[in-house]
Amino acid sequence: MANEEEIKRIKEWCDQKKKEKKKVYIVERNPFADEMSWTRRFVFIEIDRSREIAAKTSLVYDSLTKELWQYINGQWMRVEPSFDIKIE
Numbered sequence: 001m002a003n004e005e006e007i008k009r010i011k012e013w014c015d016q017k018k019k020e021k022k023k024v025y026i027v028e029r030n031p032f033a034d035e036m037s038w039t040r041r042f043v044f045i046e047i048d049r050s051r052e053i054a055a056k057t058s059l060v061y062d063s064l065t066k067e068l069w070q071y072i073n074g075q076w077m078r079v080e081p082s083f084d085i086k087i088e
Contacts (some may be wrong), residue, residue, distance in 0.1 A: 001082035014061040
């Protein structure tokens with residue numbers, strides 16, 4: 001799943017797109033699908049679009065709270081970094 005650096009990189013990209021386009025909300029094709037396997041299922045990244053109307057197949061970024069959201073098992077859930085537990 002997602003690690004902290006990948007999440008940070010996506011958030012920074014979203015903030016940059018927001019500054020460039022200067023729109024209320026932005027829908028962009030997911031440029032990370034080829035390099036981050038966990039993002040392959042997201043066709044688009046929707047920046048500042050309400051989760052109520054965003055596509056359930058999109059990754060949604062809220063620039064006010066600086067959080068990424070994904071739709072899993074019938075509800076929107078925040079994207080959190082995963083961690084590996086190693087037992088020796």
